[in-house]
Amino acid sequence: MGKTLLKKVWDLHTVRPLSTGQTQLFIGLHLIHEVTTPQAFDMLRARGIGVAFPERTFGTTDHIIPTLDQTRPFQDTLAEAMLSALERNCAEYNIPLWNLDSENQGIVHVIGPELGLTQPGMTIACGDSHTSTHGALGAVAFGIGTSQVRDVLASQSLAFEPLKVRRIAVNGTLGNGVFAKDVILEIIHRLGVQGGVGHAYEYGGTAVDAMSIEERLTMCNMSIAGGARVGYVNPDQTTFDYLRGRRFAPQGDAFDRAVSWWRSIASDADADYDDVVEIAAAEIEPRVTWGINPGQSVGVSERIPATGDAGTNGAVAEALDFMGLVGGAPIMGTRIDVAFVGSCTNSRLSDLREAARIAKGRRVASHVKALVVPGSRAVLAAAEREGLDQVFREAGFEWRGAGCSRCLAMNPDRLEGNQLCASSSNRNFKGRQGSPTGRTLLMSPAMVAAAALAGEVVDVRDAL
Amino acid sequence: MSSREIDRIDGSALPLRGDNIDTDRIIPARFLKAITFEGLGDHVFEDDRAAMADHPFSNPAYRQARIILTNANFVSGSSREHAPQALNRWGIHACVGESFSEIFRGNSLAIGLPCVTMSAADMGPLMDLVERAPDTSLTLSLSDRTVTVDGQRISIAVDAAVRDAFLAGTWDATGLLLDDFEVVRGVASRVPYIRGF
Numbered sequence: 001m002g003k004t005l006l007k008k009v010w011d012l013h014t015v016r017p018l019s020t021g022q023t024q025l026f027i028g029l030h031l032i033h034e035v036t037t038p039q040a041f042d043m044l045r046a047r048g049i050g051v052a053f054p055e056r057t058f059g060t061t062d063h064i065i066p067t068l069d070q071t072r073p074f075q076d077t078l079a080e081a082m083l084s085a086l087e088r089n090c091a092e093y094n095i096p097l098w099n100l101d102s103e104n105q106g107i108v109h110v111i112g113p114e115l116g117l118t119q120p121g122m123t124i125a126c127g128d129s130h131t132s133t134h135g136a137l138g139a140v141a142f143g144i145g146t147s148q149v150r151d152v153l154a155s156q157s158l159a160f161e162p163l164k165v166r167r168i169a170v171n172g173t174l175g176n177g178v179f180a181k182d183v184i185l186e187i188i189h190r191l192g193v194q195g196g197v198g199h200a201y202e203y204g205g206t207a208v209d210a211m212s213i214e215e216r217l218t219m220c221n222m223s224i225a226g227g228a229r230v231g232y233v234n235p236d237q238t239t240f241d242y243l244r245g246r247r248f249a250p251q252g253d254a255f256d257r258a259v260s261w262w263r264s265i266a267s268d269a270d271a272d273y274d275d276v277v278e279i280a281a282a283e284i285e286p287r288v289t290w291g292i293n294p295g296q297s298v299g300v301s302e303r304i305p306a307t308g309d310a311g312t313n314g315a316v317a318e319a320l321d322f323m324g325l326v327g328g329a330p331i332m333g334t335r336i337d338v339a340f341v342g343s344c345t346n347s348r349l350s351d352l353r354e355a356a357r358i359a360k361g362r363r364v365a366s367h368v369k370a371l372v373v374p375g376s377r378a379v380l381a382a383a384e385r386e387g388l389d390q391v392f393r394e395a396g397f398e399w400r401g402a403g404c405s406r407c408l409a410m411n412p413d414r415l416e417g418n419q420l421c422a423s424s425s426n427r428n429f430k431g432r433q434g435s436p437t438g439r440t441l442l443m444s445p446a447m448v449a450a451a452a453l454a455g456e457v458v459d460v461r462d463a464l
Numbered sequence: 465m466s467s468r469e470i471d472r473i474d475g476s477a478l479p480l481r482g483d484n485i486d487t488d489r490i491i492p493a494r495f496l497k498a499i500t501f502e503g504l505g506d507h508v509f510e511d512d513r514a515a516m517a518d519h520p521f522s523n524p525a526y527r528q529a530r531i532i533l534t535n536a537n538f539v540s541g542s543s544r545e546h547a548p549q550a551l552n553r554w555g556i557h558a559c560v561g562e563s564f565s566e567i568f569r570g571n572s573l574a575i576g577l578p579c580v581t582m583s584a585a586d587m588g589p590l591m592d593l594v595e596r597a598p599d600t601s602l603t604l605s606l607s608d609r610t611v612t613v614d615g616q617r618i619s620i621a622v623d624a625a626v627r628d629a630f631l632a633g634t635w636d637a638t639g640l641l642l643d644d645f646e647v648v649r650g651v652a653s654r655v656p657y658i659r660g661f
């Protein structure tokens with residue numbers, strides 16, 4: 001029996017088995033941002049411990065920064081204090097920081113791959129649950145809490161319990177207007193929001209093989225929404241082509257040597273999986289969440305479940321009540337107030353292109369406030385070179401600076417009252433987008449753009 | 465360096481019904497805007513409490529509770545350690561639930577807050593009991609793998625490694641991870657992407 005990528009990477013990075021039954025794993029790359037780190041650095045100071053491998057940690061700022069006026073000090077004194085703490089900590093411990101004045105600044109899960117920091121076969125940790133994103137390049141990437149950020153800073157390692165591996169094979173061809181976002185929403189819907197607990201999800205099959213790295217990043221990003229700690233795709237030619245020439249990727253001959261090692265750490269053809277799930281790509285349609293967790297989604301042509309329907313992932317009545325939606329009604333035609341294209345799930349160049357393709361030459365509905373927020377300064381610059389900002393502005397979308405923005409309530413971009421937001425982000429929890437009664441419908445960027453124009457949920461396939 | 469040994473937790477319990485309760489509900493993101501964990505306890509479930517007058521965290525009968533009783537997939541969502549920190553700072557010393565998300569369990573372990581599971585069949589009646597009589601005293605024993613209430617022992621499950629870490633006082637991993645730092649350096653020197661391929 002062959003081995004999975006997870007097993008190979010795990011073995012390579014094992015420092016030693018611990019008396020607790022856990023494994024001490026070496027962490028190859030540590031990414032930090034302003035929200036989950038100030039307390040970790042304080043804990044280090046309190047214990048008089050230094051940073052073991054400062055050259056393997058990189059910082060950026062994303063969660064709390066305004067996407068409009070970034071003049072320092074920020075108007076929000078708490079946000080200012082958090083960014084200042086990150087600046088101080090990075091300076092004190094010699095950790096590189098891509099701050100607001102850097103062209104490399106952006107959402108941590110967008111810049112890692114973009115800069116070539118994220119590479120196949122690495123172990124990656126970051127104090128953010130969507131760290132699973134980096135698995136799209138064949139890395140094993142974990143979201144961690146603040147005490148674990150402290151542990152990585154102190155020891156460049158973490159204590160983990162072993163993971164099982166579930167292979168999710170998506171075979172066939174996705175229909176026109178169906179995207180990686182729809183595939184992952186379908187997977188979470190089928191397997192449940194806790195279906196992946198204790199597992200790494202390995203995504204494969206002909207549909208995933210055919211995906212670009214940006215599409216794979218979207219899939220791996222939401223692994224955590226299905227309960228899986230880690231999600232990954234085996235590295236292949238698409239991965240190598242993506243990495244070639246990136247700033248932190250190996251250069252020259254080292255790149256070729258790297259490619260042969262990267263090939264060798266992919267799962268073997270006869271690898272031993274704990275579980276295999278098969279999904280037919282052709283059956284997937286554009287999906288929309290109707291509830292308060294990412295498993296509560298339907299195909300756009302379907303009806304919202306009614307209380308008591310089977311297979312609906314949690315309490316339907318509570319979700320319908322919060323969302324103000326009617327069980328049994330079609331999801332299509334649901335009126336929206338806000339549209340958001342952005343977040344580490346869907347804010348890369350290809351996402352903006354798909355949204356712009358829908359928006360081009362059309363107008364956002366007069367009652368809708370629509371926002372496009374690139375995931376990084378590099379995405380922003382590339383989009384402007386193609387004139388995407390013009391397309392969006394002419395259609396009535398606001399074009400903002402790079403950051404997490406309306407994905408969560410830590411910066412000025414937030415919902416008000418019980419506004420309903422068509423969003424390309426990853427979480428539809430109660431209150432997630434800033435207002436305790438604000439409501440979120442998750443969908444692909446193209447679906448968000450189509451909803452913004454129509455002022456209600458529509459089937460993007462009719463707009464193509 | 466080792467941390468406090470944790471075995472028995474005694475006290476009354478707070479029943480929090482519902483599956484898939486998420487981190488954004490325990491501690492809404494606006495309270496993460498701080499550079500310390502202090503004061504988080506005051507904002508536990510702030511938005512849920514505002515929306516629901518009889519929320520258990522607002523009920524004075526549960527103010528002394530040390531153990532929280534929950535249903536499935538507690539706490540899903542973000543990796544924010546602020547969630548267990550907020551519960552802990554409010555006064556919770558252990559979580560007993562039907563199931564837990566992994567990140568929450570890991571974060572809780574790192575701050576010395578045990579999360580143990582109990583079957584839904586046992587959880588239902590226990591929640592009913594605590595709702596009828598909030599003063600009821602419970603004893604959670606990690607070494608016995610039981611919750612004792614009114615002389616009755618209910619079995620709980622806890623991952624063996626995690627249980628050992630609490631019992632041995634090694635749940636605060638920093639010391640353990642630094643124990644043999646030369647081995648860490650050894651791994652760093654053999655990993656191809658650090659060696660330069």
Ligand code: SF4
Nearest residue numbers: 130343344404407408
């Ligand atoms: S975009 Fe959203 S999910 Fe992604 S890192 Fe930022 S806040 Fe977290």
